Amino acid sequence: MLLKTVYPSALGQDVPFIDCVDDALEAGFSGFHFNPVLDFNICKEDMLSLIQKKHIVPMGMELPIEFREGEDRFLDDLNKAEKILEYASFIGIKRAVTWIVPSSDSLTYKENFKQHVTRLRRILDVLNKYSIRLGLEFQGPKSLRKGKAHWFVHTLDGALSLISAIDRDNCGLLLDSWHWQLAGEEYFDFGSFDNAYQVVCVHVNDAPLNIAEDELKDLERSLPGSTGRLDIKSFIKGLEDIGYSGPVIAEPFDLSLSRLSPLEAFRLVSASIDKVL
Numbered sequence: 001m002l003l004k005t006v007y008p009s010a011l012g013q014d015v016p017f018i019d020c021v022d023d024a025l026e027a028g029f030s031g032f033h034f035n036p037v038l039d040f041n042i043c044k045e046d047m048l049s050l051i052q053k054k055h056i057v058p059m060g061m062e063l064p065i066e067f068r069e070g071e072d073r074f075l076d077d078l079n080k081a082e083k084i085l086e087y088a089s090f091i092g093i094k095r096a097v098t099w100i101v102p103s104s105d106s107l108t109y110k111e112n113f114k115q116h117v118t119r120l121r122r123i124l125d126v127l128n129k130y131s132i133r134l135g136l137e138f139q140g141p142k143s144l145r146k147g148k149a150h151w152f153v154h155t156l157d158g159a160l161s162l163i164s165a166i167d168r169d170n171c172g173l174l175l176d177s178w179h180w181q182l183a184g185e186e187y188f189d190f191g192s193f194d195n196a197y198q199v200v201c202v203h204v205n206d207a208p209l210n211i212a213e214d215e216l217k218d219l220e221r222s223l224p225g226s227t228g229r230l231d232i233k234s235f236i237k238g239l240e241d242i243g244y245s246g247p248v249i250a251e252p253f254d255l256s257l258s259r260l261s262p263l264e265a266f267r268l269v270s271a272s273i274d275k276v277l
Contacts, residue, residue, distance in 0.1 A: 005031030012258025027266035060095035103148035135174035135200030140183030190238035
C-alpha cells in the first residue's frame, strides 16, 4: 500500500508539524515527513503524544547531516546529529532521505565516489543505532551537470553501484518521478530491484510543458499529473510491481503553493496525488 504523505516544506509551507497537523489530516494525508529544523523543537514526549492523538504516521525526515561539503562541516553535523536522531527514533521515524549532487568542479568521479562511500558509511552506522534507513536520491536533469568539470552519479545504475559499494543494509533509494524520467529510466528498469526494501521513499511530481528537456531546471516542476509530461502511471505501476508500500510525497516546487494557506495547499496537493495513484 502506498501511503500518501505530506512534506510541507516541499510545498513552500515552512510550517511546524504542530501547527499544520490538523490541516494535513483534513486534506486526506495519513503520513507526515518531518523537517529537522522546524519540527524537533518541542518536548519529544509531547510530540509523540500529539502523533498518537492525531493518528498520523511519522513516515520520515530529511537527513540532518551535510556530507557534500567540507570535512569540518561534515564532522560537526555528524556529531550534532545523534540528538536529533534519538528524538526521531523516539517518535517513530524509521526513514531519512537525502540527495546526491550529480556533478563537481573539484572532485573527479573516482574521488567523489570514494568520499561518498566513506562519509555515508559513517552516517549509516549512526543511523543504524536508531533503526533508521537512509534513502539516496539520484538527480537526472542535464541542467545540473551542464558546465561542470566532473559528472557524478545521476542514474539508477550509478546509484545502485554506489549503494553496493557502501555495503550497509540500511541504505536504499529515494525514487523521484522527475529524476527517474530525466535520467532516462523506464518501466522495465524496475527489474533492477531485488525487492521493495531497496526503495526507502518516493517523490511524485510533473514537468512543465514548452521547455526543452535539456533545459528543465530542478526547482521548476509541476503538481503530479498536472501536465502529463512525466509517465507517472508507469512509474507508480513499477513501484507496485516490486511491492513498494511506503510513503509517497509530492515535491512540485510550485511557487504558487507558497501563496496559499497550508490547508489550501495540502488539499490541492492531496488531490493531485490521488490523481496519479
